[in-house]
Every structure is written in C-alpha cells, then in structure tokens.
Amino acid sequence: MKRVVLFLLALLMFVSCADLRRAELLYLQGKVEEASKELKELADRGFPRANFLLGKIALEEGDTEKAISYFKRAYELGYVPAAKEIATLYMSLGDEEEALVWLEIAAEKGDVSAEYLLYKYRLQIALREGDERGVRRVLKKLNYFARAKKFPKAYVLIGDYYYQHGKVEEAIKYYRRAYLNGFTKAGLKIASIYLSLGKKKVAMELYKELYAKGVKQAAYRLGKLYEKEAKSVELGYCPVADAKTAEDYLRLRKEIEKKKEAVLKEAIEWYRRAGDYLPARYRLLRLKWISSGNPCGDYQVMLRFAQNGVRDAYKDLVKLYAAGSCPAPEGVSKVLSSLERRFALEGGRQERAPQGVSEATKWVREAKRLLTAAPSKAKVYLEKACRAGSEDAEIELASLLKKKNPALAEAVFLYHASKGNPKAMFLLAQLYLEKGLKEKAFSWLEKAASLGYRPAIDYMLDQGEVQKALEFVKRLKDTDPCFYHLVMSKVYGEGLGVKPDFKKALEHLKLADQKNCPQAKLRLAQIYYSSGKYKKALKYVQKYLKYNKNDGLALALLAKIYLKFGNTEKAVDYLVKAIENGYSPQLLELQFLFNDLKDKKIRKMKLSNALLIFLADKLVDSNFNASVCYAYRAALNRATGAAIFILRLGTRVDTQEQAEFLKKVAENPKVCAKYLRALQSRLRRGNLTLSSLIEYLSSVGSSKKG
Known part of the structure; x- marks a missing residue:
C-alpha cells in the first residue's frame, strides 16, 4: 500500500512538473494569457516557480505591487532567486533600505549573483553620498569576493569605477583580469576603450578574438563598425x-x-x-x-x-x-x-555598441557654429569633414557654392535628395524656387516636410502654403508638441491664413515653454523686450542661453537688455560675443555704444576689434583686399586671432593680383589706410551688402595707427 501511495505521489509530481514546463513554454512563446491560467493553477498547488513566473508576467504588465506579492510567495515556498527580484524591484521604486535587506537575505542563502548586486548597490550609495572610505571598503570587498567566489564579473564593476573616474589604465587592468578569469564579455569593455583612444585596429582584432570565443555581441559590434x-x-x-x-x-x-x-x-x-x-x-x-x-x-x-x-x-x-x-x-x-x-x-538588455563622436562629426558641428560668423574658417572644417566621408559636410559645402556654381550645387542636392536626405530636398527646393521652377520646388519641399524636416515646414509657411504646412504640423502635435506650439504661435502672431490674434500666439508660446522648448524662451524674451519688460526678458534670454550658449541673436538681445539697465560694460562684452558668433549689428546700436564708450578705451578697442575680424571674414570671397586690410587693422590693435587670420588669408590667394596686394601691405602699411579711404568714398555712392557697417567702421576708425 505504501509503495502504491509513493508511486502515485511521484506520478503526480511528474505530471505537475510537465504542466509547469508547458506553462513556461507558453510564456516564452508570448502566449501570456494561456500561460497565466495554467500558472495560477500550479501556484495554488504550491509550486514556487509558478509564483515566480506570475510575478514576471505582472511586472511586464506594469503591476509592480502584484509582482512583489508573487515573488514574496515564491520565496516563502523556497525559491531563493525570487529574493533578488524583490530587491531589484524595491531598488527601482527607490526603496534602497528594503532592497538591501532582500539582497542580504538572498546572499545569506548562497545566491552569489545577489551578493554581487549587494556590493554593486553599496558602491553606488557610497559614491552618491561622497563616502570615499566607504567606496574604498566596498572595492576591497569586491576584489576579495571576485577571487573567493570565482565571480569575475565583479572585476568589471571595479573596472567601471576606475574608468568613470578617468583612470583608464587601472580600468583596463581589472577588465583584463575579468576577461582572463572567464568573463569574456569584459573584452567588449576593453575593445570599447581602445576605440575611444583611437585604436580602431586593435579593437577590431579583439572583437574578432571574442567572436572566436563565442561572444556574439563581438560580431554585432564589428558589423556596427563596418x-x-x-x-x-x-x-x-x-x-x-x-x-x-x-x-x-x-x-x-x-x-x-x-x-x-x-x-x-x-x-x-x-x-x-x-x-x-x-x-x-x-x-x-x-x-x-x-x-x-x-x-x-x-x-x-x-x-x-x-x-x-x-x-x-x-x-x-x-x-x-x-x-x-x-x-x-x-x-x-x-x-x-x-x-x-x-x-x-x-539600460537595454544587450551590450551597447560603442557610440563615440567621429572627428568628421565634430568638424561639421564646429563649421555650423562658425558659418555665419566666420564662413571662411567654417569652409576649412567642412572640407576636412568631407574628406573624412561626411555627407552632411558635402551638402553644407554645396550650399556655400550655390551662387558660384549652381549646376554643381544642384547635382549635389539632387544626389542626396534622391537618397532620402530631407535637408538636401529642402535646399534643392530653394534652388528651384530661385530658378523659377515652382512646381519642382514644391514637390521636393513637400517630400522634406513629409519626413518631418522642420525648416521645410517653416519655409512652406513663409511661402504662403499655410494649409499644406499645417497638415504636416498637426502630425507632430503629439510627438513634437514644442514645434507644434511654436508654429501655431507664428501662425496667429503673423496672421498666416487666420486673423492675427496676439493673445493666442502668446498662449501657444507659453505652452511651448511649459514643454521646455528653448526656442519659446527666446521668443518670449524678444516679446518682453519689445514691450519694455526688461527684467522678464533677461530671465528668459538667460534660460535660453543655457541651451544655446553661442547663439549670436540671443547674446545680442542680452547686450541690448544690459544697455537698457545702463550697464555698458556688460553690454559691450555680450555684443562682442554675439559678433564672434555671427551676429551682424545695426549701425544705430554701434553709434550708441561708441558714443557711450568715449572714456572706456579698452572696451571700445575690444568691440572695434571684434567688428574688424567679423568684416574681414565676411569679405574674404567678395572683396579680398578689404578683408586683408580689416584683418591688418585688427592685427595692429593686437586683436586675438588677427595674425592667424592673416596667415590663413595667405593660403587663400587665388590670383597674382591678390598676391601682389598682400606683398604691398607687408612692405608698406599705409597701403591699407589708402585702400580703405578709397573704399569708403565708393561706399557713399554704392549700395553694397554691409556697406553701412563698413562705412561706419572706416569713419570712426579703431586706432590712430589704422
């Protein structure tokens, strides 16, 4: 009889285990509803793993409370790994104290991975609290734990600490220790460091070695690199x-x-x-x-x-x-x-592939920053980036060539537009509009707008295609509320297709500001400045500059605000910074400032020099001789960067005439004074771009030497 009972119990256990395996399989296949039904029956019969899996399902459904309840039940029934899950959940909820208690429980029960997490969280807490002694103590325990428990992953944690604190060699030492002790994924960390140090070939060889050891992420990372x-x-x-x-x-x-x-x-x-x-x-x-x-x-x-x-x-x-x-x-x-x-x-379940920013990307960013203020310098960066294979740089260069060689610019834009580049589509549309090919232009403009390219949508509004533009804007209402409210503010503010409504325009701007939209802060600053609310304008422009510290327009607005406050010195400093970042000041602004700077020679010289360099760079392509003379005048004033600018001009010499002019200036400084006087007299009769600015600079001078 006893044998029969034991046989029946064993059979029941076997059937129950089979039921559990089937429920697990349903869960892995994504058949959550069917799996839940079977797991609940098994959980009621006291199966700890069934409770654990129900906790996993509850977690995926976003019910943290239910998940914790199931995990605790699984632990009470003897399923030790559940303690670690409970701890992780409490940590995600911000309850560190409870999390550490559960990790200690799991560690005491022999869960090595829980012990590892315990050290990990203690290290994080010590770092956050600035407890240096605590950090050293945890690192020492981690090192011992890695050796004693043969848990090489702990070395990675130590390596991470050193890497985050700039001790690269020390980090590599611990990553290598983990790698040599069997934690092959540590090799991925070493390869990432090699990449960040520019040792691409070494990194790729290591990835190949890791792949040979069965690390699939290494093959993935090689794929990403290629x-x-x-x-x-x-x-x-x-x-x-x-x-x-x-x-x-x-x-x-x-x-x-x-x-x-x-x-x-x-x-x-x-x-x-x-x-x-x-x-x-x-x-x-x-x-x-x-x-x-x-x-x-x-x-x-x-x-x-x-x-x-x-x-x-x-x-x-x-x-x-x-x-x-x-x-x-x-x-x-x-x-x-x-x-x-x-x-x-x-942090994603997979290892992240190394991101990093390429040199070409850095050069393009720098060029875009300099495009308005120093186009010749920007062009140098763009050509470097283009040689390094940057298509973005190629498109920017084509836009600079548009006037000089429109056929070449069109070929570049058309090539990249056909490859799906929205910026190229937009620039091609502008080019066709200039040629009078309206149908072609709007076809490409709509394609760029349909890809969510914001400048194309803005341009459609400016071209009077309000309804079309608003169709694309409305698509972005949920996904980009910032842009949506900015456009709607413009629509109501300028009366584009609707009756002008300043109240609604301001309402949309404030909604954009609530969405933490930087551009809204600048627009609000401009509105408050125009309405004489200078303190409010100052508050908003300073907020905006936290996002875009080199925005010439915002820096100029800040200069104007300080002028209203009577703080001329700050006004000059910010105006100089604005000019260095591409802002072209108005003649009245300059007259006001120069008149106010009679007794402040250093500030006056600083502003004059910034303007001279600004003009020199603006005129490089259109008037080489004037560019040389303004740069030379700035150099006489010992302006920062003027001498380097003149040297760079030497590399831009295209004709014999330009070479001879440079030689004359080097031999006789009075050549420039004579040339600028002649230029000034021509400007009085002509109507050139930046003429008022050049005329004013020529008349006020910036030093007796000039």
Missing part, C-alpha cells in the same frame, strides 16, 4: 570641392558608392555571424528596408524588437515615428514613453 565606416568612407578627397562640374561630381560619387558597397557587405557578413543575437538581426532587417527604398521600415516589427530590449529599434522608433519622419500610428507617444522608462531602468 556599417558606420560604410556611411562615411575615408576618401582623402572631397567630391564637391574637387569637382569642377556636375559630371565630375557624379563620376566621383560612383567611385565612392563602390567603396561603400564593399564595406557594407563586410558589415552584413558580421551581422549574420552574430546569429540569433537580436540587435544584429534587427540591423540586418534595417539595412534590408533601406536598400529596398523603405526607410520607415515596419513599425510593428521595430516595436517588437524594442520591447525585447533592442536599443537600436527604440532609437529608430523615436527618430522615424516620434519625430514625424514616418506616418505614426495612434498612441505612439504613449508606447514610446513606456519604452523610454524601460530603457532608462534597464
């Missing part, structure tokens, strides 16, 4: 700068495409080698969509990848659907908001 390289193949030449005609440019472009294709094949091969590693599978799909002319991809597929922790998929959803570049389904904002919280909490 894909990135394909986007900006190092050329050693700049197609738009080296080409004389549109035909030359297109020939050079064909050569580049061949190089890119070869590199992209290498990227695809490495992604395939990563096998079922989700981020690599996603990259393959993304490349397939792009090559088939479908940059928007498949929203539902992207969403599934993002929900499975693929950060690239989440970033694409934000870039394409939240930004309005692709038609977004209903409720996309809510979905992305949920994903944003999840990625912030988890």
Whole structure:
C-alpha cells in the first residue's frame, strides 16, 4: 500500500512538473494569457516557480505591487532567486533600505549573483553620498569576493569605477583580469576603450578574438563598425570641392558608392555571424528596408524588437515615428514613453555598441557654429569633414557654392535628395524656387516636410502654403508638441491664413515653454523686450542661453537688455560675443555704444576689434583686399586671432593680383589706410551688402595707427 501511495505521489509530481514546463513554454512563446491560467493553477498547488513566473508576467504588465506579492510567495515556498527580484524591484521604486535587506537575505542563502548586486548597490550609495572610505571598503570587498567566489564579473564593476573616474589604465587592468578569469564579455569593455583612444585596429582584432570565443555581441559590434565606416568612407578627397562640374561630381560619387558597397557587405557578413543575437538581426532587417527604398521600415516589427530590449529599434522608433519622419500610428507617444522608462531602468538588455563622436562629426558641428560668423574658417572644417566621408559636410559645402556654381550645387542636392536626405530636398527646393521652377520646388519641399524636416515646414509657411504646412504640423502635435506650439504661435502672431490674434500666439508660446522648448524662451524674451519688460526678458534670454550658449541673436538681445539697465560694460562684452558668433549689428546700436564708450578705451578697442575680424571674414570671397586690410587693422590693435587670420588669408590667394596686394601691405602699411579711404568714398555712392557697417567702421576708425 505504501509503495502504491509513493508511486502515485511521484506520478503526480511528474505530471505537475510537465504542466509547469508547458506553462513556461507558453510564456516564452508570448502566449501570456494561456500561460497565466495554467500558472495560477500550479501556484495554488504550491509550486514556487509558478509564483515566480506570475510575478514576471505582472511586472511586464506594469503591476509592480502584484509582482512583489508573487515573488514574496515564491520565496516563502523556497525559491531563493525570487529574493533578488524583490530587491531589484524595491531598488527601482527607490526603496534602497528594503532592497538591501532582500539582497542580504538572498546572499545569506548562497545566491552569489545577489551578493554581487549587494556590493554593486553599496558602491553606488557610497559614491552618491561622497563616502570615499566607504567606496574604498566596498572595492576591497569586491576584489576579495571576485577571487573567493570565482565571480569575475565583479572585476568589471571595479573596472567601471576606475574608468568613470578617468583612470583608464587601472580600468583596463581589472577588465583584463575579468576577461582572463572567464568573463569574456569584459573584452567588449576593453575593445570599447581602445576605440575611444583611437585604436580602431586593435579593437577590431579583439572583437574578432571574442567572436572566436563565442561572444556574439563581438560580431554585432564589428558589423556596427563596418556599417558606420560604410556611411562615411575615408576618401582623402572631397567630391564637391574637387569637382569642377556636375559630371565630375557624379563620376566621383560612383567611385565612392563602390567603396561603400564593399564595406557594407563586410558589415552584413558580421551581422549574420552574430546569429540569433537580436540587435544584429534587427540591423540586418534595417539595412534590408533601406536598400529596398523603405526607410520607415515596419513599425510593428521595430516595436517588437524594442520591447525585447533592442536599443537600436527604440532609437529608430523615436527618430522615424516620434519625430514625424514616418506616418505614426495612434498612441505612439504613449508606447514610446513606456519604452523610454524601460530603457532608462534597464539600460537595454544587450551590450551597447560603442557610440563615440567621429572627428568628421565634430568638424561639421564646429563649421555650423562658425558659418555665419566666420564662413571662411567654417569652409576649412567642412572640407576636412568631407574628406573624412561626411555627407552632411558635402551638402553644407554645396550650399556655400550655390551662387558660384549652381549646376554643381544642384547635382549635389539632387544626389542626396534622391537618397532620402530631407535637408538636401529642402535646399534643392530653394534652388528651384530661385530658378523659377515652382512646381519642382514644391514637390521636393513637400517630400522634406513629409519626413518631418522642420525648416521645410517653416519655409512652406513663409511661402504662403499655410494649409499644406499645417497638415504636416498637426502630425507632430503629439510627438513634437514644442514645434507644434511654436508654429501655431507664428501662425496667429503673423496672421498666416487666420486673423492675427496676439493673445493666442502668446498662449501657444507659453505652452511651448511649459514643454521646455528653448526656442519659446527666446521668443518670449524678444516679446518682453519689445514691450519694455526688461527684467522678464533677461530671465528668459538667460534660460535660453543655457541651451544655446553661442547663439549670436540671443547674446545680442542680452547686450541690448544690459544697455537698457545702463550697464555698458556688460553690454559691450555680450555684443562682442554675439559678433564672434555671427551676429551682424545695426549701425544705430554701434553709434550708441561708441558714443557711450568715449572714456572706456579698452572696451571700445575690444568691440572695434571684434567688428574688424567679423568684416574681414565676411569679405574674404567678395572683396579680398578689404578683408586683408580689416584683418591688418585688427592685427595692429593686437586683436586675438588677427595674425592667424592673416596667415590663413595667405593660403587663400587665388590670383597674382591678390598676391601682389598682400606683398604691398607687408612692405608698406599705409597701403591699407589708402585702400580703405578709397573704399569708403565708393561706399557713399554704392549700395553694397554691409556697406553701412563698413562705412561706419572706416569713419570712426579703431586706432590712430589704422
């Protein structure tokens, strides 16, 4: 009889285990409803793992309270790993004390990973509280724990601490220790550091070594590196700068495409080698969509990848659907908001591929900052970036060439527009409008606007295409409320297609400001300044400058506000800074300031020098001789950067006439004084760009030597 009872109990246990395995399989297949039903029955029969899995489901559904309840029940029934889950949840809720209690419980029960988390959180707390002794103590315990418990991942935590505190060599030492002790993923950290140090070849060799050891992320990262390289193949030449005609440019472009294709094949091969590693599978799909002319991809597929922790998929959803570049389904904002919280909490399930900012990207950023204030210097940076393979730099260079060589500029814009670049579409539309090809222009303008390109939508408004523009703006109401309210403020403020309504315009601006929109802060500052509310204007312009500290227009507004407060010194300092960042001051502003600076020679000289350098740079292409003379005058005043500017002018000499003029100036400084007097007399009769500014500078002078 006893044997029969034991046999029945064993059979019952076997059947129950089979039921649990089936429920787990349903859960893994995504059949959550069916899995929950079976797991609840098993949980009622006292199966601890069933309670644990129900906790996981509750967590995925966003019910933290229910998840904790299930995890606690699982722990009470003897399932030790549940303690770590409870601790992690309490930590995410900000209850550190309770989290540490549960980690200690799990660690005492022999859960090594919980002990590791315990040290990790203690280190975070000590760092946050600035407890240096506590940090050293935890690091020492971690080092011992890694050795004693043979848990090499702990070395990575120590390495992370040193890396974040700028001790790169020490970080590499601990990452290598983890790597040599069997935690191969630590090699990914070492390779990332090599990349940040510019040792790309060393990093790639290490990735290949890691792949040979079975680390699929290494294959994925190699794929990312090759894909990135394909986007900006190092050329050693700049197609738009080296080409004389549109035909030359297109020939050079064909050569580049061949190089890119070869590199992209290498990227695809490495992604395939990563096998079922989700981020690599996603990259393959993304490349397939792009090559088939479908940059928007498949929203539902992207969403599934993002929900499975693929950060690239989440970033694409934000870039394409939240930004309005692709038609977004209903409720996309809510979905992305949920994903944003999840990625912030988890940091993504996969290892992040090294991001970094390429040299070419840095050069383009610097060039864009200098485009208005110092176009000749900006051009140098753009050509460097273009030679490094930056397509963004190539488009910017084409826009600078538009007047000089419109056919070449058109070829560049058309090439990139046909590849789906919204900025190129917008610039091509502007070019066609200048040529009078309105139908062609608006076709490209609409394409750029449909991709959510904000300048194209703004331009449509300015061109009187209000209803069309508003169609695109309304698409962005949920995903980009900042831009939506700014446009609606402009519509009501300027009466574009509606009756002007200043109250509604201000209302939209304030709503944009509530969404933390920097541009709204600048517009509010301008409105308050115009209505004489200078303190409010100061408050808003200072807020705006926290986002864009080098904005010439905002700095000039700040200068005007300080003038109203009677603080001339601050006004001059900010106006100089504004001029250095591309702001072109009005004659009345300058007259007022120079009159007020009679007894303040240093401030007067500082302002004069900034204006001279500004003019010299503006005139490099249109009036080389005037550029030389203004730079020379600034150099006599010992203006910062004037001597370097003159040296740079020497490299820009294109004709024998320019070379002879430079030689004359070097031999006889009076040549410039004579030239500027002659220029001034011509300006009185002519109507040149910046003429009033040049005339005023010439008449007031900036030093007796000049």
